[in-house]
Amino acid sequence: GAVVSQHPSWVICKSGTSVKIECRSLDFQATTMFWYRQFPKQSLMLMATSNEGSKATYEQGVEKDKFLINHASLTLSTLTVTSAHPEDSSFYICSIRDRSNEQFFGPGTRLTVL
Amino acid sequence: AQSVTQLGSHVSVSEGALVLLRCNYSSSVPPYLFWYVQYPNQGLQLLLKYTSAATLVKGINGFEAEFKKSETSFHLTKPSAHMSDAAEYFCAVGGSQGNLIFGKGTKLSVKP
Numbered sequence: 001g002a003v004v005s006q007h008p009s010w011v012i013c014k015s016g017t018s019v020k021i022e023c024r025s026l027d028f029q030a031t032t033m034f035w036y037r038q039f040p041k042q043s044l045m046l047m048a049t050s051n052e053g054s055k056a057t058y059e060q061g062v063e064k065d066k067f068l069i070n071h072a073s074l075t076l077s078t079l080t081v082t083s084a085h086p087e088d089s090s091f092y093i094c095s096i097r098d099r100s101n102e103q104f105f106g107p108g109t110r111l112t113v114l
Numbered sequence: 115a116q117s118v119t120q121l122g123s124h125v126s127v128s129e130g131a132l133v134l135l136r137c138n139y140s141s142s143v144p145p146y147l148f149w150y151v152q153y154p155n156q157g158l159q160l161l162l163k164y165t166s167a168a169t170l171v172k173g174i175n176g177f178e179a180e181f182k183k184s185e186t187s188f189h190l191t192k193p194s195a196h197m198s199d200a201a202e203y204f205c206a207v208g209g210s211q212g213n214l215i216f217g218k219g220t221k222l223s224v225k226p
Contacts, residue, residue, distance in 0.1 A: 001160075034213050043204060043216040044158075057211070093157055097212050101146065105157040 002028040002098055006106035013084055014114055021079045021109045023094030029074035030096035034103070035067075038091040050077040084113045116141045116207045120217035128225045133192040135220045137179075137205030140186065146208035147188045149179055151201045152219075158204065164188060175199070200224045 003026040013019050023033055031052045036044040048069055049057040056069035068080040081088055093108040121136040139145055146165050150158040162173025169181045179190045188205060202221050206214040 004157075006157075032212060043218045044214075046209070046213045046215075049211055049213060091155075095158075095214075101208065101212060102160070102163065103214055105150075105159075107157040108155070110155065 001102065002026075002030075002096055002104040004094065004096055004104050004106040006092075006094060006109050008109060009107060010110040010112070012112045012114065015085050016083055018080055018082045019084055019111060021081070021092055021094075021111075023077045023079070023096075023106055025075045025096045028096060028098055028104075030077075030098075031074060032097050033071060033077040034095045034097070035069065035077070035079050036093045036095065038093060038108075044093060047079075081111065084111070086113045089113045116145065116209055116215050118205050118207050118215055118217035120205050120220050122220055123218065124221045124223065126223040126225060127195045129197055130194050133177075133190070133195045133199065133222065135190040135203050135205075135222065137188045137190065137217060138186050139188060139205075139207045141207055147179075147181060148206040148208070148214065149173065149177070149188075149190050150204045150206060150216075151175075152204065153201050161190070161203075195222075195224045197224050197226065 005024045007022045033050040035047045038044045047062045050069045050071040052071045058064045071077040095103045095105045117140045119138045148163045149161040162171045164181045172178045177192045202219050204219045205217040209215045
């Protein structure tokens, strides 16, 4: 299956700063990537669908101006958490979907906002 | 709209015992169903998936699941638990955008 990487694997930042998380598809050209958020002891919730070359589609309740998504190439999507606050602390996971509609997940990025 | 319900947020079994993790789904269209496993601070690993072929699906690590349309269920089983099976398990149904809609997860503990 496809291999997905995320960078960084964890990040700690001060409140008010911005953090960029990268999601890379290492061996598959992904026109669509998904960004999920997982709070402690909870399930994964879809935040947005990232489409290569076009604007991302955000789920209801997710602020598009706070969570900036850029899918500039078929192998890279970035999620920028702008003006991060402690309530944004979470585990952010990306995934790609291959031609058979199977999803492959990245290892996740643990964000802690102090 | 699709949704998934996992019964039991925590299941504890003894090593060698049967593992049964329950999942019920709701879908207005024929569903694609998945089971994923997540180890602490890691991403998700696909255990198995149902895509309208055989109703009994065999996955990795000895797990299998049976799709029962009449019961709208897709329970995950393993005949004999191993210590390494201790993890969080998520059932998911394919969403209309190609995304996945996850259940709340079941934490499996395996006692020696």
